[in-house]
Amino acid sequence: MKKTCLYAATLSAILFGTTALAADVMEEEPNQPIYNAQALSVDIEMAVYAVLGDIGGGNTTDLDFYSFYGQADDVVTVDIDGGMGGAQSVDTVIAIFGPGPYYQMLRLNDDATSIDPGSTHRFDSRIDNFHLPATGRYYVGVSNYPRYFQNGGVVTNATRGASGDYTLVITGVSPDVQMIDIEVKPGNHEWAPINPKSRGKIPVAILSTGSFDARNVDLTTLTFGSTGDEASLSHCGKSNQDFNNDGRLDVMCHFNNQDASFNYSDIEGILRGATTDGTRIEGRAPLKMVPQKQQ
Ligand SMILES: [Ca+2]
Numbered sequence: 001m002k003k004t005c006l007y008a009a010t011l012s013a014i015l016f017g018t019t020a021l022a023a024d025v026m027e028e029e030p031n032q033p034i035y036n037a038q039a040l041s042v043d044i045e046m047a048v049y050a051v052l053g054d055i056g057g058g059n060t061t062d063l064d065f066y067s068f069y070g071q072a073d074d075v076v077t078v079d080i081d082g083g084m085g086g087a088q089s090v091d092t093v094i095a096i097f098g099p100g101p102y103y104q105m106l107r108l109n110d111d112a113t114s115i116d117p118g119s120t121h122r123f124d125s126r127i128d129n130f131h132l133p134a135t136g137r138y139y140v141g142v143s144n145y146p147r148y149f150q151n152g153g154v155v156t157n158a159t160r161g162a163s164g165d166y167t168l169v170i171t172g173v174s175p176d177v178q179m180i181d182i183e184v185k186p187g188n189h190e191w192a193p194i195n196p197k198s199r200g201k202i203p204v205a206i207l208s209t210g211s212f213d214a215r216n217v218d219l220t221t222l223t224f225g226s227t228g229d230e231a232s233l234s235h236c237g238k239s240n241q242d243f244n245n246d247g248r249l250d251v252m253c254h255f256n257n258q259d260a261s262f263n264y265s266d267i268e269g270i271l272r273g274a275t276t277d278g279t280r281i282e283g284r285a286p287l288k289m290v291p292q293k294q295q
C-alpha cells in the first residue's frame with residue numbers, strides 16, 4: 001500500500017506538475033461490489049489513484065467502483081490515465097451505471113478512440129461527454145480486459161483480468177448543492193414584502209431542520225438577492241434563536257436591500273453559501289415586491 005501511495009504522488013506530480021487537482025484521493029478498498037462503491041465528492045474535476053488487484057500480482061478478481069452525485073444535464077467525462085505505462089500496465093475497461101438497486105449500465109468503454117494527455121496508449125479507457133439524464137447518484141466501474149461490465153455491475157470472464165495501477169479522472173460534475181429552508185422577514189406569515197428602492201436591511205432566517213444545522217453555515221460565504229450571487233451581507237445575529245418554533249436553533253442574517261439588487265419583477269429571494277465543511281447550500285423564499293409608485 002505504501003508503495004502505491006508513493007507512486008501515486010509521483011504520478012500526480014508527473015501528470016499535473018506542481019498544481020495537483022484539489023480533490024485528488026486514493027482508492028479505498030473494498031470498493032466492490034457496486035453497492036460498496038467509494039463515494040467521491042466531485043467538484044468540477046477530480047482524480048482517484050487506484051490499483052486493480054496488486055502491483056506485481058497476476059490475474060485478479062478485483063473490481064473498483066466509485067459513485068458521484070451529479071445534476072441533470074451535467075456533461076461528464078470519465079477518463080483513465082496511466083493504465084498503460086504506470087508501475088504495472090493494465091488494459092482498463094470502464095462503465096457508467098445509473099442508481100441502485102438496478103445499476104443499469106448507461107455507457108461502456110474499453111479502449112479510447114484517441115490518446116489524451118494523461119495516456120500513452122488507446123488501451124486507457126475514456127467516456128467523453130456523457131450527458132447525465134437526471135440529477136442523482138451515478139456509479140463508475142473500473143475493470144480490465146477481457147472483463148466487460150454488464151447491468152448491475154457484474155462482469156464477464158470474471159477471473160481473467162491482469163493486475164495494474166491507473167488514475168481515474170472525472171470532470172464536468174456540478175458541485176453538490178444542499179437545498180435549505182430560509183424565511184425572509186420571519187414572522188410575516190405571508191410572502192415578505194420587498195421595496196427594491198429601500199435603503200434598509202432585509203432580515204433572513206436560515207432555518208435548521210432534521211438534516212441541516214444552520215449553525216454550521218460559514219457566514220462569510222453568504223450571498224443573497226435577486227440572483228443569489230449578490231454580495232449583500234451586512235451582519236448576522238450573534239446569538240441564535242428558534243424562529244419557527246420547531247425546537248431547533250436558527251441563524252438570522254441581515255442583508256443590504258440595495259446590494260441585493262431586487263427588481264420589481266422578482267418573485268423570490270435566493271440565498272447561497274457554504275457550510276464550514278464546504279457543502280454548497282441554496283435557499284429560496286417567495287417575495288412580494290411593493291407596487292412601484294406611479295410618478
Ligand atoms: Ca482496486
Ligand SMILES: [Ca+2]
Pocket residue numbers: 029030031032062063064065
Ligand atoms: Ca476493488
Ligand SMILES: [Ca+2]
Pocket residue numbers: 079080081082116118119124125126
Ligand atoms: Ca486518458
Ligand SMILES: [Ca+2]
Pocket residue numbers: 091092093109110111112122123124125145
Ligand atoms: Ca482498454
